[in-house]
Amino acid sequence: MSRDICICQEFLTAAHRAAIISAAQAAGFTAHFFSLEQMDEAADCLQHCEVLYAHSPELVRRAPKSLRWYCCSFAGADPYCRDDGIFQNPDCLLTNSAGAYGVTISEHLLMVTLMLMRRMTEYAQVVQNRGWSNQLPVRSIRGSSFTLLGTGDIGTTFAQKVKALGGGKIVGLNRSGRCPDPVYDSVLPISRLDEALPHAHALVMALPGTPETVGLLSRERIALLPKDALVINVGRGTAIDQDALIDALNSGRIAGAALDVMMPEPLPADHPLWSAKNLVLPPHVAGNMSLGYTCDKTVEMFCENLRRYAAGEPLMHLVDRKRGY
Structure with missing residues (x-):
């Protein structure tokens, strides 16, 4: 039986989607894509997914206990560390994209x-x-x-x-x-x-x-x-x-x-x-998903970590939720 991944991102190109689909298939997963305007649809899909790739505290809060790994596409993971109850599964792995920025x-x-x-x-x-x-x-x-x-x-x-x-x-x-x-x-x-x-x-x-x-x-x-x-x-x-x-x-x-x-x-x-x-005083523009290299690197890191996750290997950029990074 195929395992499911919920992906809710605003920056993905056709090439990014193709790379994620290829990595998912190789790892025995099915990728489901949603835009930021499809939060409710993403949350519904998430109920049968074990992996989430997004940057959305709202989706994490709506995820079931069966969520086993959340990959945040941003480097800052503090929104997911301040609230002990944000994950229904306290053992859910959290990774960020700290190497992409x-x-x-x-x-x-x-x-x-x-x-x-x-x-x-x-x-x-x-x-x-x-x-x-x-x-x-x-x-x-x-x-x-x-x-x-x-x-x-x-x-x-x-x-x-x-x-x-x-x-x-x-x-x-x-x-x-x-x-x-x-x-x-x-x-x-x-x-x-x-x-x-x-x-x-x-x-x-x-x-x-x-x-x-x-x-x-x-x-x-x-x-x-x-x-x-x-x-x-x-x-x-x-x-x-x-x-x-x-x-x-x-x-x-x-x-x-x-x-x-x-x-x-x-x-x-x-x-x-x-x-x-x-x-x-720029309006918080240093990172964002406005540089193509950042988007490419974030997707590349997710695909590599998906391979590692499926193989039972340690994940890169694993966040210690108690420390906040």
Whole structure:
């Protein structure tokens, strides 16, 4: 008897569907495809499926106890870790797509870093006012030091790009204080964050959403940053005290910031973040499924994990729901 997979994604091309069908058939499964507009149909199908490939807390909540593996097409799996009751089957495996976003988000990081270093937020204001001032001192990636909060796929891919452009010292911080990638000049445990912040001229945050990361960059820690510091966050908006960051930007306490994530999302029209000085504020666009490579890689990872699942092999990117990543 064929086993069933429920697939509910908005980005799949004909080639993606063909790859998934081929992988499913090889593994003894039948793939059932649904769009985001077909949530009810997907939920009905899900009642006889043991695998779900989607990014939908709603579908997970509607899944039966027979669901054995949920593959999330996003890297951030925290929505599935905060609520103990979201899975009817407490032993359901959870994997994310953490290996698929390093390229697109690291390129976003590179873009906003250069925008801040080249003072583009300020020049944009000059142009908006139809002025002509072009002598603001700028900085270069070459020789600049970087402090990366989070040394996973995203942080490390960005570190490699920075190093290729002549970046100076790169310090990583993570839970363990260990990272095998030689791109880092040093890696510290996150418990030593206060020690690292006074040297963080460019602080790049790519942390998962866990109870430990909520409010990590507090008002007190923002005060430890040097005056020329740039704060760039592509992890979770909950990691930063936004009011303290706004105060630091508007007072000139730090040089600039770029937030791809914020609280809440979307921002209300009257939120003070909109008018903060020297802030790059895109509407959560660093990842998404807007780059073809990301979509291709996510599908490729799912197909490989489906092969492993059918063969009884360990899955890649397995999420520890207690840790949140």
